[in-house]
Amino acid sequence: MDIVSKEQVIEFFDGLAEKWDDFASNDESVTRDIIGNLGQLEGKKVLDIACGTGFMIPYYLEAGAKKVTGVDISAQMLEKARQKFRNHSEVDFINGDAEQFEFDEKYDVCVIYNAFPHFPSPETLMHNLSTALVDNGSICIAHGASREVIDGCHAGGACHVSRGLPSDQEFLELLEKEFVIKTFISNERMIELIGIKK
Numbered sequence: 001m002d003i004v005s006k007e008q009v010i011e012f013f014d015g016l017a018e019k020w021d022d023f024a025s026n027d028e029s030v031t032r033d034i035i036g037n038l039g040q041l042e043g044k045k046v047l048d049i050a051c052g053t054g055f056m057i058p059y060y061l062e063a064g065a066k067k068v069t070g071v072d073i074s075a076q077m078l079e080k081a082r083q084k085f086r087n088h089s090e091v092d093f094i095n096g097d098a099e100q101f102e103f104d105e106k107y108d109v110c111v112i113y114n115a116f117p118h119f120p121s122p123e124t125l126m127h128n129l130s131t132a133l134v135d136n137g138s139i140c141i142a143h144g145a146s147r148e149v150i151d152g153c154h155a156g157g158a159c160h161v162s163r164g165l166p167s168d169q170e171f172l173e174l175l176e177k178e179f180v181i182k183t184f185i186s187n188e189r190m191i192e193l194i195g196i197k198k
Contacts, residue, residue: 006097009118010073013052018078020053030144030190032058034113037192038140039181042063044108047132049098050115054081057091060111066090069107071098101123103132111140117150117163122174130178133197138178141171142192150191165191 014074035041035056042064048056051070061066071094072078078093085091094101099121110129119125129139143165151164166174168186170194175181179195 003038006073006120008057010075013072013074014076017053017074017080019075020080021055025145026055027189031056034140034142034144034190034192035059035063037185037194038063038109038111038138041109045069045105047071047103047107047110047129049110049112049129050118051081051093052077052115052186054084056111056113057081057085061088061090065109067092071095071101073097099128101128105132107132107137108134109138109140111142113140113142114150116141116143117165120163121168123177126174126178130197135197137197138182138194139175139197140192140194141175142190144190145186147186147191162186 041060043066044064045067045122046060046065046069048060048068048070051057051072052074054070057068057070068091070078070081070091072081073096075095078095099119110133116122126139133139147165168184172181172184175193175195179197181193181195183192183194185192
């Protein structure tokens with residue numbers, strides 16, 4: 001189902017921010033596999049799109065990232081993230097729309113984790129994020145569950161702020177416009193696409 005408006009997305013996630021960390025689930029082994037597939041993060045700058053309360057940030061830092069910039073359209077989600085990482089000078093946040101935001105610097109790696117169905121214009125998103133990457137920078141779209149599980153979750157109370165995940169072929173065609181596909185995993189544990197900027 002197409003997203004009615006970005007305002008609804010903001011309202012939805014602002015309303016969940018206070019309790020998000022209490023019910024957000026995580027399979028640690030899957031998350032570590034997703035990070036591992038990114039390759040070497042030591043000394044790199046990571047752009048975390050739709051970062052929410054900052055769930056993935058400790059993994060990037062543990063892997064040696066020198067800087068992490070979290071981006072989210074929900075100010076309340078970012079407020080929680082800022083509180084959690086207030087003592088980390090290597091972490092900063094941007095409250096903005098990743099489909100349109102003009103980034104002031106270039107990043108080595110861009111990750112969209114557990115958030116892709118909430119973007120109304122995936123092609124616009126991919127193009128804008130490619131401009132935020134260095135030459136040969138990489139983008140990763142990942143979900144820590146199967147397509148069936150992800151679509152099932154979004155078919156309930158989040159149906160008005162979500163769209164179904166693209167098919168495997170649609171995912172590949174989407175990325176190939178801006179990126180060379182390096183990794184593509186779609187199974188019962190996870191979905192992960194990694195592309196290198198053309």
